[in-house]
Amino acid sequence: MSETIRESAGVASAGPPADVELRSVGPCQYEIACRAGTGMRVPARIFADEELLGQIRRDRSISQLVNVTTLPGIVDAALGMPDMHEGYGFPVGGVAATRLPDGAISPGGIGFDINCGVRLLVSDLRGEDVTPSLEALVHEMSRSVPAGYGRHGRLALTRDEMDRVLGDGCPYLVREHGLGRPEELALIESGGVIAGADPSQVSERAKRRGEDQLGTLGGGNHFIEVQVVDAIFDERAARAFRLFSGQVTVLVHTGSRGLGHQVCTDHVKLMDEALHRYGITVPDRQLACVPFSSPEGRSYFGAMCAAMNFAFCNRQVIAQRARDVFRRVLHDRPGAELRLVYDVAHNTAKVERHGDRTLCVHRKGATRAFGPSSGEIPAAYRGVGQPVLIPGSMGTASYVLAGTDEADALSFSSTCHGAGRAMSRGAAKRRVQGHVLRKELLARGIVVRCPSNQELAEEAPLAYKDVDRVVDVVHRAGIARKVARLRPIGVVKG
């Protein structure tokens, strides 16, 4: 058997996606009923409008979401976000909560890029203040943050340092390496350290892959953007997040690189071999899972949390580099100091209380979005909601949203994670030439640094759904609230 299980067979009863009956059950909500004899344990529910639903139906993601409803211990419903598309076993843009202690944990429900996520930094400068320095900012950023597939960084972690990164996350980098400010730790999801991390469950191979990757961006849709706030939708929330119209911001979108990928690969294989011992059958081998409380479940959860810490640290290092570049290029000009607004993950599984239940909430391409009354968000944002950071596709807008209290019941406090692919990488390459796209972006005033024209073409805006529409849907559905839109002026890509 190959290490990554590639065969994938959907539930026969789910039928071709285009034929699945979707019933409107609320504002921007559609449901596939739980049907007897199909193995479904709960309904599947999708947040979308007609247009996005049409796009979602074009791939196998709806069948995959129906498969997710068969996971042991799943509660309420398997949820699809409006940016949903096909993924490994489980759709990207999918949420599944299983009841603890014995509900399932499935690596496919988190994804290969464990703790892929987003960090937002803001300056006190306005767009026109940086325009003359924009080329230099983007250029220096591309020099100090290695970008692109397979790239390695300038930090080489010893094995002890790696274990501290994996076990202790951002507080370790701040307190023992001076990388970042102590007061900013509270502005990272879970304080930048997941308590359940167990570095001893991360394979040597995974640690080796990660040892020179801290502070690197990676490829695909990962990016660092210099942006300008071009719309404010909620003045009060924007003030709380310290955002203003015309302001220059920096958004970092990356994850756990080869280390997280290897953790996923290792544990999918282990679970594929183990699940029969727990009497579990899944409609697709890519949905391999075990009870959360089993040895294999604890091992994966410990390793996955450690990979989450690695990703938080990766964004921490990159943010420090961006901060240094801003200081240097803008000659310590007042206002050039980058401040952290928030850092949030969108590929995770977390143990959370929802109502009176303790659940393992799988979010794959779905952002945690806690509401104003949550006790687990920074004090500065109580009464407003957690900042929810939504990276758009290259050259298009990104969004800052705020979590809502209603999302607890609607989506286990989860929302979308971005535009979501509408076209495969291959299809995008056939439709777009990288060097043409580069010129088009430049003509729109966007400076791009990307080592590969091919990778650029794969990330063309036409390969993605319309992020404005995706965000409108989550706003209308009540699972997040629009706060501000960010327009890119400089992009560093893999």
Place this chain on the structure above:
DNA sequence: ATGTCC
């Protein structure tokens, strides 16, 4: 997403 097939 990913040392893009150990």
